[in-house]
Amino acid sequence: MENSAEILIIGAGVIGASAALALARAGHDVVVIERNSGVGDGSTGSSAGIIRVHASDEQSVAMAADAVAVWNDWAGFLDAGPDEHLARFVRCGSLILDAGNGFTDRAAESMRAAVVPFEAWTLAEMAERLPYLDFRRFGPPVPIDDEAFWSEPTEYLPGALYTEQSGYVGDPTLAAVNLMDAARRAGADVRLSTEVARLELRAGRVVGVALADGRRLSAAAVLVAAGPHSDALLRSVGATSDFRIATRRIREELVHVPAPPGIETALDGVHLVDGDLNLNFRPEHGNAFLGGSNGDLPEEQTVVEDPDRFDRRVSAANWERTTLRLARRIPDLGIPRARTGVVGLYDAAEDWLPIYDRTCVEGLFVAMATSGTQFKTSPVVGELLRHVIESELEGRDHTTVPFVAPTSGRSYATEQFSRLREPRVGQARG
Template structure:
């Protein structure tokens, strides 16, 4: 159960995924005594492990695009950022570029405007340029997105897509769990402590102030601040004590399946692969190690997504219907794609807000903070988000409003408003998942 000293910390972080580990690293570097606890036995065993690991710089708003670009600079210098020596295995960023097809939804225009405002480089490609670089894609317009059992889904297309945006600097991390492990090891080198297989059952309060948390074994941890970054378990922990009562934006737990499909014979994705953002067919794919594709749905444009009420009742097995419809959509874009007999993929439980933006904020209780709604969109920004959360925690503990003071990214010195990630924001002003 630990001694009194072992059970105390300046900051208690609930959750050892990539966001919690990044926050632990940033706070420990700043001199805080940090204790991280996680219900799982391994680091990054929750939503992080089921992430697609895509590192992209396009977004619907300038601040999100700029934050992704600042994080990309870290991914490009991952070992140096961690302070890891040459013997430590570290996650590898693979640059493959992102191709964002113009599906006529307005997303491409918004993304281009956001990248221009953020001074993030991109290219506008014509149909001929797309076809020249990626001849294995069929660039006909198949949309708007329809269920695969709709006869219109199989009708012969008559129009071609007009073009796309291309960001050469984008890519992916093939092992998101290893990235979380790297961050936690870096935090531990700075003095942070970690307890695995340690479920938190209650956040503890004295009046309107947090004082720590109670564990499943009945022991109590005490801290000046508690940051809950527990993925799909965050909402239930915080709402159980009324901590989400003033939230204007709501989160949901979504069952997300990523399918794994081998590339057609003769196609080498190490040379010709790209991260495809296809709003026309409602799919999002990237190359995967082993000359395969990994990806899934862009969101809830076609089939209603499966919302899970109880995160402990989540089934992590690949389902035949989701696997089939996702693979068939990819096969429309890649005519030579074979449909394998074995259904393989990754299934995760995502914590997502209604506007697909994360919540990095305090709560109505002093000293209680959340990092939530990060699944599916924020793996790419995780290295910078740790520093952003340090800013939020330190500013609020000092009695100041973090949304009134800009966060300065350590990689670029660029200024960010944390109000965009506030629990009190207008959810109608969020961004599309892309």
Template structure:
């Protein structure tokens, strides 16, 4: 059996979407420093003072948000807050492979994403006449943890390509299998329960929006709203740890309990995969 979600969707060009978000941020006054890394978190008397960059620049700020993705655990270490958090984050390698689309399963006729938890893969069509296929953390696929995100290669491996593409071909026999791998590899930012951390920390003014575990990209605008409300409440003296902030989402008339995303929560029951 299975289920169909007609209101679902996907972003067929995440790089362009990220560029658009960056341009929008600049329009509203944000300064973007590309190809620049954080080398230190400045602090005094348990209060954050800013960040030091690898180009020698220091950005002074009483509020710092760690949204560093696969590098988030390193930033938390620099801030000295990792040991005070029950939840941690780790970088996990993920690969996505491309194959020619079939006549029945393509971006024009059937633009749907398919998740096959039996065979352990997901696939969707994309522009250019191809399908992409990736894994869903099946038990037969060992997790590949990366200690240094900067050292990982974006080149897909033969082993992952053979495993995932053949699973897709078994489910969609019309798919033709290329002679060599085509695709890319990147990193998820994963928590033990695959649920994000949107929270304050024990260092005053230092907040975290990390551990998104590969499933929060389309939620980015909402996450910005959640973090704004969280920071406003905490900086106004609210004790979020004992009385979690509740954020009303006017577009859907629902309330989000930010305690769900606490750094000190008990693990949330879920699939233990990118599906959340």
């Protein structure tokens, strides 16, 4: 067995890259193994890159707010050189419509608890600030072939929450590349076009990995950050046997729709969270909108059994559904002819919270079930994973000591990210 590393990370998505950076900076000997030829080409590459602070629980809000501070100082966080090509955080604000389903109340309560600022807008304020949107109540969301979808609304939405600090990163792959370049500068060894075939165990502990090319690498600890492939890797050695949280892979489509004449999305655009029409959109360069469903209609979700086999084209059905819903909210939109967008996989937990934890196998750690929400928090998640791995390697149960985010000094209880938690009730994808 080739002697490889103290800590071996499987996967060079935004989470593996962030963990590599935090661990390498802390002085660990880190090797990252990635089967693709580039960094950030898995689910990270299809991410909408939305960085929003609202969520249905306090810790998710707090971590997002801590991450926003990092995205605002990306070059400083990375200690990047003056010529480095860096991902850019664009602040556009998030407008979370009050769809009458209780979500805005929960989000407001969570933001208050996390001491994260937000505004409550009245209908008059919404109409004045975003005059191109029709704020009539179309919901609750129904399929577009339901007659109710086409009926004329008789009332208006009562209001919305607005978080001016939210925004997006238009090139999520570049953000992962930036993190990994910083990890390399801190000493991490990144091996691309190298696939892990299986985890190697001896006497109940992980001792390394076997590669698809037949080589074997040893490691004192292995972090599985393989996105939608994590479950299969862990399951094959029985490492999910004590999980209380079920996970699944969900195919997610984002559509790219040109803005109608008269709207400059770079100036007038907002990240719209629309539980009334089951939409979630943000401005996209080229004067367009990028977005998809809000996840509120489970019957519109497609579960994928094999993460290597799914259709990467935007489907006619989804395109029609999403653009028609968007056209209700933006009456001048029209229906564009070209069907363009992005398709990727969510590695989703049943309660839409990630799993950042050890496993029942000694030395084997996991960062999975990022549930369509963890691009935004990734710079903080790397440090959280460092906390989990360092504590456990030193023989301490990481859950007994809170994680303190180095960038903010804020404390987090790690129980929320445990594989052993009871699924959170009432948690929304948001």
